[in-house]
Amino acid sequence: MSDILDILLAANFWAAALRIATPLIFGVLGALICERAGVLNLGIEGIFTAGAMAGWMAAWLGAGLWGGVLVAALAGAAFGLLHAILTVPLGLSQHVSGIGVTLFATSLSYYTYRTALPDVSSPPRIEAFQPLDIPILSDLPFLGPALFQQTALTFLALALVVAVGFVLYRTPLGLAIRAVGDNPSAVEAQGLSVMALRMGTVVAGSALMALGGAFLTMSAFDAFFFGMVNGRGWICIALTVFASWRPGKALIGALLFGAFDAFQVRLQTEVGAFVPGQIFLMLPYILSIAALVVVARKADYPRALLKPYFKGQR
């Protein structure tokens, strides 16, 4: 019992939780705004991969780290545009289109990587983002190492939580996005374009998702590996429901998942001798399913989610 307490009280546990949560924060913010506009974006897993690959490759080719982040966002936006065209003006099934985008973005990323680097045995590395040293805050006892020794991308993710919340709840644009996900005819009756709103939101949301991927190759690690996204996109889809489509709750959900994950790694070293390691790997997923069951039963889905809108249709 005291072992578990030791884990929870260590500063490096909380630092790890925040680090693991960062890509999820980007992803769940992206998924959340798409769904607020009425479009489920299952392209997320592939968009993560594309962001990871494109950001890393741009940096490796000399675009600089922030250049890489920009390229990742653009790559995400491009796949987002594809999903938006298929689902908004064409009104195709959002499930099918999303899974198609995931398969396409993933395989195109792998293909590009293999074509650019045909015969390397170990993946080339870049100079990744380093933890920022923030005066005073980083030196606080416990809180410093726990919260303020992260890379710039983590702080960007936290800032985006506030920014997305502000846009959604405090601006006319956010109002229109929330309305179009609930009742598109309300938006059209007020003279706004349902199509432009939905497409713009999906493109922007996809760019956010790609930043989650870029974090993996440019901050968490310093290279691109096949399979490195490893279901993080799908976790974000679940976290969106868990968060009731609210940015603040999305942050909590991502941190919770990050904490589970960091906890299982540490628990493994304590009791790993008696229990197979795979059990621990499952732990965060089992807990997130359990959390989802509790929360999602009462979930208040955007009413127009998954429903294509055609102008003038009854």
Add this chain to the structure above:
Amino acid sequence: MTVPEEAPPIALSLSGITKRFGALTANEAVDLDLRRGEIVALLGENGAGKTTLMNILFGHYVADEGEVRVAGPDGTLVPLEPGSPHAALEAGIGMVHQHFTLAENLTAFENIVLGTAPLLSARLASRAAREKLQELMRRSGLVVDLDARISRLSVGEKQRVEILKALYRDARVLVLDEPTAVLTPLESETLFETLKALAAQGLAIVFISHKLAEVLAASDRIAVLRLGRKVADLPAADCDRQKLAELMVGHEVTMSRREPQAAGEVLLALSAVTCGEGRDTVSDIGFALRAGEILGIAGVSGNGQAMLARLLSGLERQTSGDIRLAGREIRAHDAADMIRAGVARIPEDRHRDGVVGAMSVAENLVIEEIRSSRYQRFGFLDFRAIADRAVEAIASYDIRCPGGSAVARLLSGGNIQKIVLARTLDASPSVVLAAQPSRGLDIGATGDVHRRLLEARGRGAGVILISEDLDELFALSDRIAVIHRGRLSPPRPAEELDRAAVGLMMAGQHTEDAAA
């Protein structure tokens, strides 16, 4: 029509509007002028093209021919860009749709200001917008809680939000599509008072309706549409119900009359039936329905008639008491058993329970008989037989649709009801359960429903007519019972009752001595 010298300026002018959907012509060369301060009623049966015309005006549809012109702030008429709700709003046209266009997850205030500020501005224009709305609410008498979520508002309040949306955008022309369809009589009265006050302030108002009484009471001028054409445009003062009804339908209207007829043996008997808990329940009710009679069940909606209908449809099972159909007790019954036993069900919510919206008219017509050999060949569906049945039913029930393969969802309420009637009554049922069968229908369709129910009675079927409409109940029923809070009064011959007595019983007044 004579226009007085000092007639106010024209606010809106539609000329030669024609709109076709495939083979169907929804509007044909319709002209309509609207003056400032005037309330015009657009009257017509379902499917006459009223809503289509207004949707063209608001830019939801583009007319194939014709032009819409709107008066600018200086009074000159300018052509309106077709197909753009945005342009219509800019030109000062506000529309209140029959199905509200409100986002339920937002507050009333948010719905009203939605789209009024540039999307990329940094903040919602709160203070000034709120002050303007307070002023509008004071001036129009349309008061709502601006910070309440739409999902928590009543239907009447939602409609007020819709009107405020238009007024907030400084609408000079207000269009309302069937504004009273969802309102209680009292709410409707209040609405029309508000509209009159707004017209007095210079607003030009068009409202769509098929209810003669409200059209006569609330409008200055009445334009009648029939089959997409404008057939009359008269001052309301020159009209009466009979004249309007005939203009709408295109021929003389005669009310269906019930001929005296002796009732036969008992077809359906309920005794001490109890079911459900909470608001929509029936408790300890009993009655006997005889062949060749119509038993009216009067009551204000929500007093257990929906549960009674579900019970008799086989969708619900009683917790106690028994139901006998042709002398046989029915126990473990479900909907299919009830259909086989000869119970025809005309459900209250015809769009949801009466048809499968995504399926065709033909499929909906045969859906209850899909297992009969009539529509099968070697175990497969016989599509030719189904199509033939559709052609026959469309002709004999006058179902207005492009054909048997048309999707049911796209039909008007009256035509959907005709599908239900054709499906259920052509099977020569012994018992007909008609729940609110004419609610929301126009005179023509209501007349059809009444005629068909009387035909079923004439054939020897027993009909249960659940209705809130006393005119309907007294015109059709041989006997009337009143349901209140789940309890049913003993049925009494309609001749022994009067409307006031039934009205009191519906409100829960003591039943025995209220009968005349």
